[in-house]
Amino acid sequence: MPEAPGDSLPKVLVIEDDEASRKLLSDLLRKEGYSPILTSDGEEALAWLETHVPDLVFCDLALPRVGGLEVVRRLRHREATRLVPVIVLTGHAELQNKLDALDAGADDFLTKPFNVLEVAARARSLLRNRRLTQALEDAQNVVFALATAIEHKDDYTEGHGERVAVYARSLAEFAGLSPADVQAVHTGGILHDVGKIGCPDAILNKPGPLTPEEFEIIKRHPTDGWEICRHLRSMPHLSLCCIRNHHEKLDGSGYPDGQADGAIPVAVRIMSISDVFDALATARAYKPAFPTDTCFRILREESERGWWDGDLVEKFIAMMRERELDVPVNRAKLEPILPQRAPNGPSPQQVLDVLHKAQRKQ
Numbered sequence: 603m604p605e606a607p608g609d610s611l612p613k614v615l616v617i618e619d620d621e622a623s624r625k626l627l628s629d630l631l632r633k634e635g636y637s638p639i640l641t642s643d644g645e646e647a648l649a650w651l652e653t654h655v656p657d658l659v660f661c662d663l664a665l666p667r668v669g670g671l672e673v674v675r676r677l678r679h680r681e682a683t684r685l686v687p688v689i690v691l692t693g694h695a696e697l698q699n700k701l702d703a704l705d706a707g708a709d710d711f712l713t714k715p716f717n718v719l720e721v722a723a724r725a726r727s728l729l730r731n732r733r734l735t736q737a738l739e740d741a742q743n744v745v746f747a748l749a750t751a752i753e754h755k756d757d758y759t760e761g762h763g764e765r766v767a768v769y770a771r772s773l774a775e776f777a778g779l780s781p782a783d784v785q786a787v788h789t790g791g792i793l794h795d796v797g798k799i800g801c802p803d804a805i806l807n808k809p810g811p812l813t814p815e816e817f818e819i820i821k822r823h824p825t826d827g828w829e830i831c832r833h834l835r836s837m838p839h840l841s842l843c844c845i846r847n848h849h850e851k852l853d854g855s856g857y858p859d860g861q862a863d864g865a866i867p868v869a870v871r872i873m874s875i876s877d878v879f880d881a882l883a884t885a886r887a888y889k890p891a892f893p894t895d896t897c898f899r900i901l902r903e904e905s906e907r908g909w910w911d912g913d914l915v916e917k918f919i920a921m922m923r924e925r926e927l928d929v930p931v932n933r934a935k936l937e938p939i940l941p942q943r944a945p946n947g948p949s950p951q952q953v954l955d956v957l958h959k960a961q962r963k964q
């Protein structure tokens with residue numbers, strides 16, 4: 603499948619076994635300033651798509667070897683091509699053909715013989731959307747990269763987002779949330795602390811308790827993170843809630859909104875429990891890593907205090923045991939591995955006393 607010269611031009615893959623239609627599309631696309639890649643065969647097209655990502659695809663339905671619907675389905679299932687616009691071509695205008703093509707994931711439908719002006723207009727419109735989608739996708743990738751970069755600022759929180767995402771996703775599945783909500787919780791877990799980009803390193807890495815002024819600065823990270831992420835396309839509302847409200851408590855004493863009980867979605871309660879567990883189970887600048895049973899005990903105590911959802915805490919403990927995530931050697935398999943326990947640190951109770959005292963002062 604030779605590629606036309608002009609690397610910077612939008613690449614349009616044409617999968618069409620009728621030579622006359624292929625030639626017509628090729629001439630038209632070149633005239634419109636695009637770079638057409640031509641094939642008459644579904645299998646050849648799929649092989650090319652293994653290593654290339656086009657900007658637009660024209661795909662005939664009746665193709666040799668692999669049919670057009672199957673090509674469209676596979677395009678949609680592959681991460682790299684799932685958002686590439688696809689126009690399906692067919693000689694038959696029956697409704698069922700159109701429905702099948704749309705079900706497979708096609709964006710548009712053209713019946714042969716083509717109206718040249720219509721083909722050009724559809725291509726322009728879908729490529730315009732494609733450019734917008736790519737710009738937004740790039741922005742999304744930047745935010746995920748940002749979340750990882752923030753964790754690198756502090757040795758103790760390396761991998762925190764990934765681990766919280768794994769715990770929260772597992773608990774969301776265990777608690778019976780829908781697949782879409784489970785995915786939203788996972789995304790929220792990775793990004794929940796992205797707002798810490800605005801916190802000075804000296805505060806993030808401070809080994810002792812924070813002053814009230816320093817704590818006020820830390821308290822901005824959920825709304826800062828929400829502000830960064832809320833403009834991202836395809837960021838589920840529930841992920842945004844997880845980012846903004848992961849420090850709320852059921853008794854209303856959390857931040858930033860002081861939400862209580864019914865106002866806090868189950869997904870967000872799951873996020874808080876997962877986040878607190880990871881903070882307890884790993885070493886931080888101000889505390890050692892606590893043994894798993896100690897973490898479970900603390901979560902139970904804090905749910906009795908009115909902070910966390912007691913039912914979900916019990917489900918979390920059951921899930922951790924069932925999936926053997928509570929066994930340190932298994933937890934260490936989580937990528938990246940958990941930080942080591944800080945030597946000669948204070949006891950769990952001493953750390954909790956200091957934390958609770960600091961929080962009461964707020």
Ligand SMILES: [Fe+2]
Pocket residue numbers: 794795823848849
């Ligand atoms: Fe946080």
Ligand SMILES: [Fe+2]
Pocket residue numbers: 762766794795877
């Ligand atoms: Fe966190």
